[in-house]
Amino acid sequence: MSRESRKAREAFYARPWTGPNRHYDILKEGAIALVVVSVLVIFLSALFSSPDDPALTFKGWAADAPDNFYATEVQQLAGTSGTATYGPPYNEGDGVSVGPLTFQKWGGVTHPIDTANDFVIAPLSSQVEPNDVSAALKTWNAADPKQQTDWATAYDDAIQATADDQGALHLDAVAKGDYGPVPDLAKGVLAMAVSGAYDNAMTGQGQFFQTDQTKQLLLMGDGSYMDDKATELNLQGNTWGMMNEAGSWPGQQWLAFTSVWYQLPMFNAPDDATGITRTLTDNADVIIAAILVVLLIIFTLTPFIPGLRDLPRWIPLHRLVWKDYYKKHGRQSA
Amino acid sequence: MSHGTEAPAGADFEPTTWTGSARRKWMRTLPPEKMLPEHQPSYVASWIYVFGMLTIVAMIVAIVSGVVITLGGVQWFHESSTGKFFNSTHYWSVQLFFLFMVVHLWGKYWMAAWRGKRALTWATGVLAFLTAVGVGFTGYVITTNFNAQWIAFEAKDVMNAVGVGAVFNVTNLGQMVTFHVAPLPLVLVVIVAAHVLLVRKHGVVPPIDAIDHDAVAPAAETETSEVAS
Numbered sequence: 001m002s003r004e005s006r007k008a009r010e011a012f013y014a015r016p017w018t019g020p021n022r023h024y025d026i027l028k029e030g031a032i033a034l035v036v037v038s039v040l041v042i043f044l045s046a047l048f049s050s051p052d053d054p055a056l057t058f059k060g061w062a063a064d065a066p067d068n069f070y071a072t073e074v075q076q077l078a079g080t081s082g083t084a085t086y087g088p089p090y091n092e093g094d095g096v097s098v099g100p101l102t103f104q105k106w107g108g109v110t111h112p113i114d115t116a117n118d119f120v121i122a123p124l125s126s127q128v129e130p131n132d133v134s135a136a137l138k139t140w141n142a143a144d145p146k147q148q149t150d151w152a153t154a155y156d157d158a159i160q161a162t163a164d165d166q167g168a169l170h171l172d173a174v175a176k177g178d179y180g181p182v183p184d185l186a187k188g189v190l191a192m193a194v195s196g197a198y199d200n201a202m203t204g205q206g207q208f209f210q211t212d213q214t215k216q217l218l219l220m221g222d223g224s225y226m227d228d229k230a231t232e233l234n235l236q237g238n239t240w241g242m243m244n245e246a247g248s249w250p251g252q253q254w255l256a257f258t259s260v261w262y263q264l265p266m267f268n269a270p271d272d273a274t275g276i277t278r279t280l281t282d283n284a285d286v287i288i289a290a291i292l293v294v295l296l297i298i299f300t301l302t303p304f305i306p307g308l309r310d311l312p313r314w315i316p317l318h319r320l321v322w323k324d325y326y327k328k329h330g331r332q333s334a
Numbered sequence: 335m336s337h338g339t340e341a342p343a344g345a346d347f348e349p350t351t352w353t354g355s356a357r358r359k360w361m362r363t364l365p366p367e368k369m370l371p372e373h374q375p376s377y378v379a380s381w382i383y384v385f386g387m388l389t390i391v392a393m394i395v396a397i398v399s400g401v402v403i404t405l406g407g408v409q410w411f412h413e414s415s416t417g418k419f420f421n422s423t424h425y426w427s428v429q430l431f432f433l434f435m436v437v438h439l440w441g442k443y444w445m446a447a448w449r450g451k452r453a454l455t456w457a458t459g460v461l462a463f464l465t466a467v468g469v470g471f472t473g474y475v476i477t478t479n480f481n482a483q484w485i486a487f488e489a490k491d492v493m494n495a496v497g498v499g500a501v502f503n504v505t506n507l508g509q510m511v512t513f514h515v516a517p518l519p520l521v522l523v524v525i526v527a528a529h530v531l532l533v534r535k536h537g538v539v540p541p542i543d544a545i546d547h548d549a550v551a552p553a554a555e556t557e558t559s560e561v562a563s
Binding site for chain 2: 009010012015017019021022023024025026027029030033038041042044046049050051053054055056086088089095103106107108110111211212213217218221226230235250252254255283285286289299300301303304313315316318320321324325331332
């Protein structure tokens with residue numbers, strides 16, 4: 001279609017319609033639609049209810065996977081956990097980037113988390129502890145930061161060294177060493193979790209009112225407990241987890257345009273991968289976000305993009321919509 | 335003190351105030367016959383046209399059920415069958431809302447509904463979809479169950495990666511509840527309202543390659559049962 005004929009057609013489409021009309025009652029249609037949708041919603045609600053898998057607790061974690069909970073708390077003391085090494089907005093670090101753009105650093109550290117103190121020392125200090133844990137707390141608090149790090153790192157390394165081929169840790173096989181008070185601190189926090197007191201300490205965080213779950217949620221994600229459950233329920237990003245939800249529910253199907261990118265091999269490199277695939281996988285979130293921004297801009301500007309705006313003419317699904325009109329009136333030749 | 339009489343209804347008057355100017359502009363842009371028409375072009379006769387209205391009424395049901403849920407709080411549905419029922423109505427109305435919206439959106443794409451200076455109508459539709467995704471997302475992270483834990487934990491990485499995590503903290507229940515029940519739905523309703531007003535202003539887009547009925551001799555028209563404009 002030439003530019004002139006396109007402009008002429010655009011002017012025609014923009015003009016008030018002067019062809020045949022039909023009766024149309026917008027309020028009646030709305031009222032009927034409201035009744036139909038309301039009945040459908042009530043029917044679906046009565047028939048299927050809605051998803052509600054209970055939230056995980058630290059007590060459940062400590063009961064179901066005590067070794068993993070124990071090792072995760074040691075990592076908090078050593079500063080090697082996912083949260084401790086995350087970067088902004090929780091602590092200093094680089095975070096992810098797309099090329100030279102490090103958006104993650106721009107906002108700064110707005111929700112500071114000191115994993116050793118927030119996840120181990122403060123909860124233990126919030127209640128009366130057995131003598132060995134109290135003594136361990138005193139020893140830890142009296143030590144300088146380097147000593148604390150040396151103890152915790154040595155113990156963390158010793159624990160990780162017990163991992164078998166499947167990645168399972170064997171705490172009964174940890175080599176002897178100078179770990180200071182770290183084993184007693186980890187033992188104390190595990191006992192606290194088993195009793196349920198750790199949930200209270202973490203959710204309340206020493207305050208009467210508390211609506212921010214950032215710390216406890218990050219800790220919950222540091223171990224394998226929540227991750228394993230998500231895997232079991234097909235909620236991982238590389239199994240369309242972004243648009244799934246726990247159980248047999250429709251999920252967030254409208255996020256398909258986002259979720260599809262997380263299925264690509266380029267964003268799912270194995271742990272031992274290096275080079276560009278490693279970079280793409282490590283920075284997948286920000287790279288995919290950038291891709292989506294570009295695609296959404298293109299989608300919004302569809303009316304002005306040759307090719308994209310012409311597809312509906314080339315693939316004439318519109319003939320199904322307007323088949324009666326075309327049958328009765330024919331088509332304007334291009 | 336002025337003792338002037340009120341200008342007549344309609345767009346045919348000389349305004350003397352900002353209010354009058356706004357009223358005249360409104361009446362010229364969206365006269366009552368455009369806002370609440372009793373007729374539509376004869377080509378508006380397909381099921382695909384119903385999905386816009388279905389989207390709006392599903393949104394209304396979602397808002398009403400959401401307002402009821404706010405009376406009991408975000409944990410109401412864990413402990414009460416009434417709360418569970420209203421949570422379910424909210425859940426399914428949202429599912430239907432997105433289903434209808436996506437069908438409407440794709441329908442409009444394949445109808446090239448942006449033709450005839452309707453690009454802004456298309457853009458507000460896309461914007462409404464994006465805003466709805468935000469509303470739906472904040473809804474999921476305040477359900478105080480495993481879904482909320484996992485979705486918030488995963489989503490924080492995306493938010494932090496793009497630099498908004500410092501101010502939009504998806505792991506902060508209080509903040510997410512506020513976003514979900516107040517600003518985001520309000521923005522969505524405003525965008526949807528703008529979208530609907532644009533549709534009413536420009537009218538429903540004619541079929542691709544529609545006939546210019548002004549250029550066709552009356553005798554050549556074969557219309558029988560339809561109402562003349």
